[in-house]
Amino acid sequence: MGGDRGAGVLAVGLGLVAIADARRLVCDTATVRGLPENAANHEHRTMTTLLYTHPACLAHDPGEYHPESPARLRAVLEALSAPEFARLQRREAPAAPRDVIALVHPVALVDRLLAAVPQTGHVGIDADTIMSPGSGEAALRAAGAVVAAVDAVVAGEADNAFCAVRPPGHHAEPRRPMGFCLFNSIAIGALRARETHGIERVAVIDFDVHHGNGTQACFWDDAALFYASTHQYPLYPGTGGTRETGAAGNIVNVPLPPMAGSQQFRAAISRTIIPALDEFRPGLVLISAGFDAHKSDPLAQLQLDESDYTWVTEQLLAVAHTHAHGRVVSSLEGGYDLVALGASAAAHVRVLMSV
Numbered sequence: 001m002g003g004d005r006g007a008g009v010l011a012v013g014l015g016l017v018a019i020a021d022a023r024r025l026v027c028d029t030a031t032v033r034g035l036p037e038n039a040a041n042h043e044h045r046t047m048t049t050l051l052y053t054h055p056a057c058l059a060h061d062p063g064e065y066h067p068e069s070p071a072r073l074r075a076v077l078e079a080l081s082a083p084e085f086a087r088l089q090r091r092e093a094p095a096a097p098r099d100v101i102a103l104v105h106p107v108a109l110v111d112r113l114l115a116a117v118p119q120t121g122h123v124g125i126d127a128d129t130i131m132s133p134g135s136g137e138a139a140l141r142a143a144g145a146v147v148a149a150v151d152a153v154v155a156g157e158a159d160n161a162f163c164a165v166r167p168p169g170h171h172a173e174p175r176r177p178m179g180f181c182l183f184n185s186i187a188i189g190a191l192r193a194r195e196t197h198g199i200e201r202v203a204v205i206d207f208d209v210h211h212g213n214g215t216q217a218c219f220w221d222d223a224a225l226f227y228a229s230t231h232q233y234p235l236y237p238g239t240g241g242t243r244e245t246g247a248a249g250n251i252v253n254v255p256l257p258p259m260a261g262s263q264q265f266r267a268a269i270s271r272t273i274i275p276a277l278d279e280f281r282p283g284l285v286l287i288s289a290g291f292d293a294h295k296s297d298p299l300a301q302l303q304l305d306e307s308d309y310t311w312v313t314e315q316l317l318a319v320a321h322t323h324a325h326g327r328v329v330s331s332l333e334g335g336y337d338l339v340a341l342g343a344s345a346a347a348h349v350r351v352l353m354s355v
């Protein structure tokens with residue numbers, strides 16, 4: 001499954017090894033606003049979009065200098081608090097039950113990981129992947145958000161959903177948390193869709209700047225699960241070459257060189273990924289929505305901007321309308337420039353709402 005080129009440390013040079021910091025965590029109590037649903041009788045069709053999040057996702061704190069900070073989620077929620085997003089149906093993310101996480105991760109690993117969550121200070125899983133006292137519940141809520149969103153969208157309670165959660169998930173392999181990720185939330189959601197709702201073919205499209213090695217590993221042997229990724233290459237985690245196609249041609253990787261921008265990204269989506277999706281005919285479209293391919297992002301060198309996130313979301317909604325009754329569930333992955341992250345997530349959700 002590809003070489004180790006580029007493998008190593010995701011947050012290069014940030015010195016994330018001081019894990020004995022016992023400073024007190026300040027649990028942010030940003031509330032999840034419940035707003036009445038009043039979107040009926042609009043003159044023209046607008047989409048009903050769910051927003052899943054939970055304050056516990058702000059209490060996962062990998063350390064003061066870690067780029068995957070609670071401030072990221074605050075930036076996303078702040079952007080989505082603008083008046084144009086008042087119509088979002090806001091729901092608290094439940095914690096994913098252990099047996100649902102076990103669709104992807106062995107129960108023994110889940111138990112071991114949760115048992116390793118520290119009472120104070122930090123525990124490092126690797127140089128990048130650090131747990132604080134709030135990390136266990138945050139990871140359970142992040143996975144639970146995607147599971148609940150899949151349940152709700154498949155039940156027809158809404159057209160689509162965005163999960164504003166952290167930690168991210170796409171680097172987490174079935175037996176190995178890594179790369180800021182503890183549980184692979186989007187893969188858990190995919191398996192949930194199949195096991196509980198009988199959706200035969202589920203696709204994940206991942207436009208995070210890093211390759212989702214974890215999701216690829218989960219889907220590799222399963223012809224009914226499709227994973228497509230655009231990502232900078234070479235870059236952490238080192239996987240994602242074009243020859244990594246899965247056991248049944250169900251994996252599509254489009255690596256992009258550093259400094260690639262809108263044109264190359266859009267060509268990858270429209271010439272390679274959309275045709276493969278049309279052939280696969282997913283019954284549900286899941287999105288690993290990382291916004292770190294933005295030109296302002298400090299962790300990579302792709303040159304996208306908000307208009308590219310608008311565009312790709314439109315393309316994926318169109319695929320969902322063709323094959324999946326419009327059903328889309330998207331979940332936050334990376335994105336480390338706070339201003340770009342807020343604006344990009346807003347651009348993405350704006351299209352989901354079709355406003």
Ligand SMILES: [Zn+2]
Binds near residue numbers: 209
């Ligand atoms: Zn990333």
